[in-house]
Structure formats: structure tokens, C-alpha cells
Amino acid sequence: MLAGFTSVMTCTPAHAQICAADRNGNGDASDAGETAMCEAMAGGGVQCPIERTACVADAAGAWACPLGLQFACAAPAPGATPTCSPHICTAADAPGGGIEHEPIVDDPGTPADGPVDAAGNCTGTIEIFSGRAVRCRTAGLSTTFSNCCKDKGKIIRDGNGSALASAGATVAVARGVFTGMKAAYTAFQAGATATQAASTGARALVIGIDPTSLAISVAINLMVEVLLQGCDQQDMEVGMLKGSGMCHEVGEYCTSKILGLCVQKARGQCCFNTKLGRIIQEQGRPQLKSFAGLGWGTPKQPFCRGFTAEEFQALDFSRMDLSDYYTEIQARAQGQIQLDMKDRIDAYTRTMGR
Template sequence: MIRRVALTLALLFAGTSLAVLPAHAEELCAVDLNGNGDAADPGETASCTAMTGGSWQCPIQQVSCTIGTGNQYACPLGAQYRCAAPVSGGTPTCSPNVCIDTGQNPIVSEPVVDDPGAANDGQVDAQGNCLGNIQIFSGRALRCRPPGLLDTFQNCCADKGKIVKDGMGSSLMSLSTKITVAKDLFTGIKAAYTAFKAGATASEAASAGAHAIIVGIDPTTIAISLAIDFMVEVLLQGCDEQDMETGMLKGSGMCHEVGEYCASSVLGICIQKAKSQCCFNIKLGRIIQEQGRPQLKNFNAIGWGPVKHPDCRGFTAEEFQALDFSKMDLSEYYADVESKAHSDIQVDMKDKIDAYVQAINP
């Protein structure tokens, strides 16, 4: 049997400037149609319809009522289901699913992952060289949300194309520069989201974000026009700040998906899922992490860590030196730097990484 669980879900977005969100509490219902224990899958959540008599009706599995005995409307699903006409007018309908007030049954949400990455808290010498332990290709734990109740049914995890350009370049400095790109993306996305919430249009907010992104970095490392288009679309979809950051990095091939978990629930029923990610500063970091971790016993027990709180730490210098690059498939990376022969790229890449490690850990 289909397990029916219908819930009234109030989204308290009053006072926000997000045009795609309601400015008042909205009656919603969620139904576990496929019996998997949650109501977070496509088609399992919907806005309840205002009916005559001050009631609400769930449109999921809703059917039209028929004329029955005594010329009265009757619900074909059973006499226990009440027929009512929409306030907007039309034929009376009925639904097997009810709406329940979240004022009495609040939505419980997991805290948004807020991982600043590895702290730069070691001592340095007069030249700025690290004197302590370093992490190589360190990442950050982030999350994005697939279509669900709390992201206005939009897919905030959808790839929007390659915005961040990844390549080793022709100098050691180019690698160092690219390692700062993700940090500048976060700065720009935060600026865009803050401007949007303060009342700017999506286009104005995206332009402000793009300006913040390119300050201090080589503009050739990011496709600014694509970034602006991406930010406009995401802002109008109702995705939040971290959805935006994760989407931009994920679409550029810089994130490893760790798993999916329930981000919000009511009465123990999941109504919004999230996908946890380990996102790295460059695409090469993600590729080497994915293929390097299985080679190291230090990661055998933890893998990528718990789904809700991924372990995105970088390699220690000793772990990095133990990696066997000959066993790695770097074809995905080669495709991004097609101007060189594969063998030359592999040698060049290894030399540059070794040189970079030597520079920051003499």
C-alpha cells in the first residue's frame, strides 16, 4: 500500500526580498508516494489549495467529486473524504491527503554545513614559508539541495556549465594563483547574495558578485559572463548562498559528491534532501583526491567521512609523496589542457606540484 503522510508546511519567508518565495505562511502538503520513508522526491510535495469554508486541500492524488445520492457531491475515493470547491471556483474535489499545521509540528532542519577549510594557523618564516604541517589539495565540505520543499522545488544541484577554468598553466605562479580562485568565488557569491537580499535585482546582484570575484585574481581563470548568468538564474530560483557556491564549483568539476542525506523533516518524515560535497580549489585537486585516497591506508577507515559532515582534509606531505601517479587515470584532466601531449602534461604536472610543495615546505 502507498503510505500516505500529508503535512502542512509553513514557509516563513515574510519580509524577504526573494521574489520567488511567498511573503506569507503557505499551506503545503507532502506525501510519501513511493513508500521510501520520505516525502522529498519529485511530485511528493505541493501547495495546498484554499477551499470554501476556510479549509485547505492537498492537490496530490486529488480527484473530482461526482453527483451522488440526493443530488449531492460525493468523493469517489470514499465517504470519509470531504468534497469542497476551490475558493477560486470550479467543480468540488476531494483528496485522500490532509494538511497539518507546522505551527504545531515544526520543521526540523540540519544546520547548513559551514566549513571554512583547513585553518592557516601555522608559523611562517620571514619569507612566508610554512614552518609547520601543510595540507596538499585540501577541500571544503559544502552542500547543495536537489528539488524539494524548502528550495521552492528547484534543482539547486544542477550543473550549469564550466565556469571556473582549470589548468596548470606555464608557470609555478599560475598554480598558486588558481589555488586562490575558490576563495574569491566565495567572496563574490556572498556579495551577490547579500545585495539580492538587500533589494537589488538579480542582474544587479550578479554584477556586484562578478566584480567581487575578479578583484585580485586573473580574470582568465573564470568565465565571467557564464558566472553572471549562473548567479542570476540561481538567485531567481530561490537557491541559497551555499547552493550557489557549490553549484558553481560542482559544475566546474571541482567537487566530489559524498552522499545524500535528509536536511529537513516534519514528524520524522523527510521533506528536503541535500547532497554533501567535498569541493576543492582546482579540478586537479579533486581528481587526485578521488584516486589518491584509496591508495593510502590512513583513509581506509574513514573514506570521505560521514555524509552530513564530510572529511575533506588535504594530504600531508608524507601522504602525498607516497602516491603512485602512474596508477592514476588523469584523462579527465588532460582534456582540459589539450595543447600538450599527455606524457608531457604528466611530467610537467608532477614537476610543478613538487616545486610548489618544496616552495611552501622547504
């Protein structure tokens, strides 16, 4: 299952030359085939392989680029026919000219324990159904053209106020999966077999996590998939929360550019600790003047604060459609009943010695 780990977690070498081109005319260079490592040429220098063209000899025997005289001809190897490219190479780490990265959107959310007075009364602002501003990256240069925003399926079960009582607990579960993923990768690199590495990752994954809050088998499949792609920890966390119905997508923005061309995009999200929280936020905000004009913020800076006590009291729940959540509760309750029945039958069988 873990075969191929040796090919992951690669990065652009320091001082490497790269190039980018908007080949399909959509205004960015974030699609496969639109970025490349520049290649060394005979006699020194580098050339972009994107849309590279063979040079032609003029009447005097001099080589000229058919794309334009402004593009230099260079031979890829001694004695080879010179080629030219219309695209510029730049050092990946060149100040002001290499890859420009936007800071990662990573909002810790409202602290669960705010300031209190001597009597134990909360002196801070209480927020109900607050969320976190995060992002996941779509297919692009930094993700080895893998879509890290892809719906991973339902992994984290909605706590309904018990298994996952706070956003902090939800984040702990998501980060627990990442811990398991790293443990599996480390074991594999140390010489463990695929089965041994998977077992190591699974043990690390469940430590400190309520197993009823997590679809462990799906989570293990996710952590293997993430390792084989260029997704980072926040991509994985958002993939889990988004697939579990706990995120509201705000929009897409550019996170990395080369020479002004976007080579990596991301989708800003507001993620909540429960699916119910996300539904009430989506249907409650339009009812309140305090959110008018603010909406969900911008993709780069999602606005994910919770409701104040006064705002929450002003919500008209009769105008909200919670059927999506009711269906999930009903399905979970039916499954739980079957599980309880099996546990009781098993216990009875053990007691009777059968």
C-alpha cells in the same frame, strides 16, 4: 537578460499550510507535483489540492468522500460541490509538524595560516590537498524544483599554483560571483534596466578578483540563472567548483521533510582548490590504510581532510592516472601561447603607431 527577477527569492509565508504526497511511490515527495500549498475552504479550514476528489451525495443527501469516510468533505466556495483530499495539511512553521530542515553542510576547510612558534615554525598539522565539505541541492521544494547541482560548465580556471594558490582564493572567487549577483538584483529592483543591472553586477563581480582565474561571461550567465531559481549561495559556489572539475560527490541525502516525507534532497561534496587536488585525492586515498573504513564519509558529513606529510610521501604516483589533468594543462598552455602572441602583436602595432 535579467527580466523575471521580480519572481525570484520567494519564500513560504509564515503560518502557511502545506501538504506533501509520494505520488510516484519512490519513497519521497521531492518531485514536481508532490508538494502544494493548502487552499482555504468555505466555512473555514484548508484542504490539500493534491489528488483532490469531488465528494458524492449518499441516499440521504449527505456528502461523502469516495476515497474513504475518514476524509472530510469541504466546499471550495459557497454553493460549490464539496471535495476531499487524502493528504494532511500542516503549518510550514509548526513546531514538530512543519518543514524540518537539516543544518547546511558548510566546512570552512583547513585554515591556510595555522599556529606557529617564536621561530616561525608551524606547530599545527599540515594538510596537503585538503578540501571543504559542502552541498548542493537537487530539484525539490526549496529550490522551486530547479536542479541547483546542475553542471554549470567550467567557470573557475585551475590555478596551477598561481592564480588560485589556495582553497581560500577559490572560495573568494565563487563568493565574488554571488556578490555580483546580489548587486545586479538590487539594481534591477531599484528600477535599473536589464542592461544597467547586468553592468552593475559585472562591475561588482570583478572587484578584487584576478580576471584570469574566472570565465566572467559564463559566471554572469550563472548568476542570472541562479537568481531565477531557488538556489542559495552555497548551491552556486558548488555549481561553479563542480563544473570546474574540483569536487568529488559523496552521495545524496534528505535536507527537508514534511510529516516524515522528504521534500528536498542535496548531494554532499568534497570540493578542492584545484582539479589536480581532486584527482590525487580520489586516486591516493585507496592507497592509504588511514582512509580505510572512512572513505569519503557520509553524504551529510563528507570527510574531506587533506593528506599529512607522511601520507603524501607514501603515495605511489606511478599508479595514478593524471591524463585528465595533463590534457587540460596542454589545452590551457596552447591557448595562453596564442594569447601571448596576440598581446605582443598588439603592443608592436601600438609602438609603430599603426
